[in-house]
Amino acid sequence: MYTMVERRRINLETLNDTVERAQSEAFPQMQAAAGFIGFYLVTDEKANINTAIIVWDSKEHSDKYIAASKDWWKALDDLGHKLETCNEGETTIGLQPTT
Numbered sequence: 001m002y003t004m005v006e007r008r009r010i011n012l013e014t015l016n017d018t019v020e021r022a023q024s025e026a027f028p029q030m031q032a033a034a035g036f037i038g039f040y041l042v043t044d045e046k047a048n049i050n051t052a053i054i055v056w057d058s059k060e061h062s063d064k065y066i067a068a069s070k071d072w073w074k075a076l077d078d079l080g081h082k083l084e085t086c087n088e089g090e091t092t093i094g095l096q097p098t099t
Contacts, residue, residue: 001037001091002059004066010048011080018079026072030054033068035061049084055091062088 011018030036035057042051056062066073077083 001094002056002062002088003091004052004054004056004062004086004088006052006054006086007084008050008052008076009082009084010043010050011082012048014079014081018076018081021075025075026069029069029072030065033061033065036065050081059090 027039030039037055037057038053039055040053042053043049044051054062056065
């Protein structure tokens with residue numbers, strides 16, 4: 001598995017527009033992408049930071065999606081959601097609940 005973790009400072013003035021666009025544009029494209037495993041968004045309301053976690057089958061799947069979705073990443077920038085950090089790499093440990 002390959003994981004991308006991106007932290008962005010939230011622009012509260014454009015947040016509603018961003019959520020609407022994500023639901024109609026970005027999320028369907030992501031869900032239909034080959035190798036997509038999951039997406040999680042963690043919101044730190046006190047710090048106005050969103051942390052997006054995207055999990056893929058492989059780096060190749062992630063790279064292909066990122067290249068195809070450049071308009072979405074630019075839209076986030078244009079909407080004022082400032083990129084703080086972006087880390088990505090092979091997922092080295094994964095835990096599931098025991099039964």
